[in-house]
Amino acid sequence: MATQGFLPAELWAGKLFDGQWQAGASSQPVLEPATGTVLGSVAMADPAQIARSAAAAATAQRDWANAPYDTRAQVLRRAAQLAEQHEADIVEWLVRESGSTRLKAGFEARISAKALQEAAALPSRSIGEMLPSSPGRLSLARRRPLGVVGVISPFNFPLYLAMRAVAPALALGNAVVLKPDPRTAVCGGVVIARLFELAGLPAGLLHMLPGDGAAGAALTSDPHVAMIQFTGSTAAGRKVGEAAGRHLKKVSLELGGKNALIVLDDADLDLAIANTAWGVYLHQGQICMATGRVLVQRGIYPQFLEKLVAKARSLQVGDPATTDVALGPLINAQQRDHAARVVAAAVAAGATLETGGSYRELFFEPTVLSGVDRDNPAFNEEIFAPVAVVVPFDRDDEAVALANDSDYGLSMGIVSSNVGRALQLGERLHTGLLHINDQTVNDEVINPFGGVAASGNGSSIGGPANIEEFTQWQWLTIKGEAPAYPL
Known part of the structure; x- marks a missing residue:
């Protein structure tokens, strides 16, 4: 099943990715839902691994945030090229592991490559504005990376619904800890880690850690993680939102719908x-x-x-x-x-x-x-x-x-x-x-995507929303010399 050039089985089988392919605390089989065939195995991360990766990501993120904008853009462009180059392999995994028809799998592979292409343009975008101020004083509002973004992604569009968060978060200077759904950890995790590995992303910036609820809970509570981007059911999203809010993390919830x-x-x-x-x-x-x-x-x-x-x-x-x-x-x-x-x-x-x-x-x-x-x-x-x-x-x-x-x-x-x-x-x-004059299933990467009420917390992801979602404002003022205050 694994292609020797792009996803050789000996590289990822029973392993997770923390900048290197490493054995996990345990592993579970990758099953083909159509036949029950075992396609391989993926590592399962425990809370201790989540903690190690979050700390390592926080350290790696500092240099990445300070890297020239074109350095980040080049990595994203290269990842997009690789996604297009290996589309046939990616489609095959989407068909086999997630039960996608070839029509759906082809669309998902292409829109994921498009997400990488669009993210490659983010590092060169304006990151702030000049504010009115008094003479002799500059006042600026600028967008800064959050730090480490935790991404918890689902099984249904496993590649795209992870990539739409991972790609812009990295492009804007963050590090990412990705916890894909274990049922589709190859499509939603291994493929992404491999693309960025081959694209030359510096080690430690992307961690791919399949895991269960305990791993997810560890991600939402870890002090090194600044934000959680979660896509999944409303029931699970409520728990994630509650946990992230308790630890004062920014949280983006993309949930269910009727x-x-x-x-x-x-x-x-x-x-x-x-x-x-x-x-x-x-x-x-x-x-x-x-x-x-x-x-x-x-x-x-x-x-x-x-x-x-x-x-x-x-x-x-x-x-x-x-x-x-x-x-x-x-x-x-x-x-x-x-x-x-x-x-x-x-x-x-x-x-x-x-x-x-x-x-x-x-x-x-x-x-x-x-x-x-x-x-x-x-x-x-x-x-x-x-x-x-x-x-x-x-x-x-x-x-x-x-x-x-x-x-x-x-x-x-x-x-x-x-x-x-x-x-x-x-x-x-x-x-x-x-x-x-269209049905309800639409997404084009360049659009802000988000729901209200039980479908989300009012946040959006994609297009013009990405800078807002994966950065935070900092107010900066500059004077030629410090003032002499009267007190």
């Missing part, structure tokens, strides 16, 4: 179905931005439902490593069983199972639920599986009320042939991301 796609009665039906299928079924629904609720105006609801059911039944499910399929496996049995429980509970609460709902091993059928009201579990819970929850509405006001009836606030979309009508409706939606 995202609504509103289909108005003037929408092109075929385009609405195409957008819905993409938003619901891409990567088996294992995306924080997945379309969790499809709100359809009643005048087109019967035709829409009929077409969506036919579309779901046409989607092929299977092993993405061996077959050209639309959907691969869910990540593990726990996630599969959660989805099955929610679907069963939805039907018990009055929903109609139009199609799907069954599974074979980790392969969950594309599913459509109708007749879902506000009290139904499928209306409220994030399922993280290929389940379309279709809800009718009558008036635009009702669509707004249904869309906003959620603890979450990550992404929403509106499909309509009347852009003005859609914009007026969109102004009333409580969401961090809003897409007019």
Whole structure:
């Protein structure tokens, strides 16, 4: 499985990365969810290793922050070139380890390279501004690196959701301790460490430490870590935010969603179905931005439902490593069983199972639920599986009320042939991301990405938000000589 040029197994198997490839306190197998095949093993870091790496990163960061801006930019540019050069290898790992289809894996590999390219431009950006002051005194506000950034990343887009934090944090003069999800530690950790190793990043600036909850807790409490950037479930994010806040760390939480796609009665039906299928079924629904609720105006609801059911039944499910399929496996049995429980509970609460709902091993059928009201579990819970929850509405006001009836606030979309009508409706939606005439799953690296309410803590990552996120303000004044104060 491992390619000898880019990821030779003997380099990383059973090891973590602290500037060198080192054996960890323990190891666990890398499993292919589609087949159960063991693809290798990754080291698991314990709290003691987290502490050692955080201290080492804090020491290395000082010289990196003072390095010429172009020195940092060159490392990021080289990493981007390597990501493009080894795209085929990276895609293969995404397919095998995370259960991605080749379409999704190719997109993830390319957007991760783009994240590196965009980060390479950060070191040469303006880092502050001149403030008004009195004659003979300069007053400046400048952005300074935070120090050590702890990144805790998830399994679903393991490479990109780690890279979008690691790359800008390093580019802006920070060191990084990365704790990827152990289920996808090769895609979300080993690949990143290897890219930066080959790109010439000085040792000690990036530490790649897969680990369990104890390792994550150690990262959030370590005195050398200035910030935690966490992407994952809302339940886990609450714990991370609480722990980081207790230790007065800056924290960025990118959490779950129960995202609504509103289909108005003037929408092109075929385009609405195409957008819905993409938003619901891409990567088996294992995306924080997945379309969790499809709100359809009643005048087109019967035709829409009929077409969506036919579309779901046409989607092929299977092993993405061996077959050209639309959907691969869910990540593990726990996630599969959660989805099955929610679907069963939805039907018990009055929903109609139009199609799907069954599974074979980790392969969950594309599913459509109708007749879902506000009290139904499928209306409220994030399922993280290929389940379309279709809800009718009558008036635009009702669509707004249904869309906003959620603890979450990550992404929403509106499909309509009347852009003005859609914009007026969109102004009333409580969401961090809003897409007019597009579905809910969108990210382009150059955009600020973040949710509100239970989808995040109001922070954003990406594009213009990166400098704000991974640096802090310092006020600096300069006088020719110290004043003689009257006291």
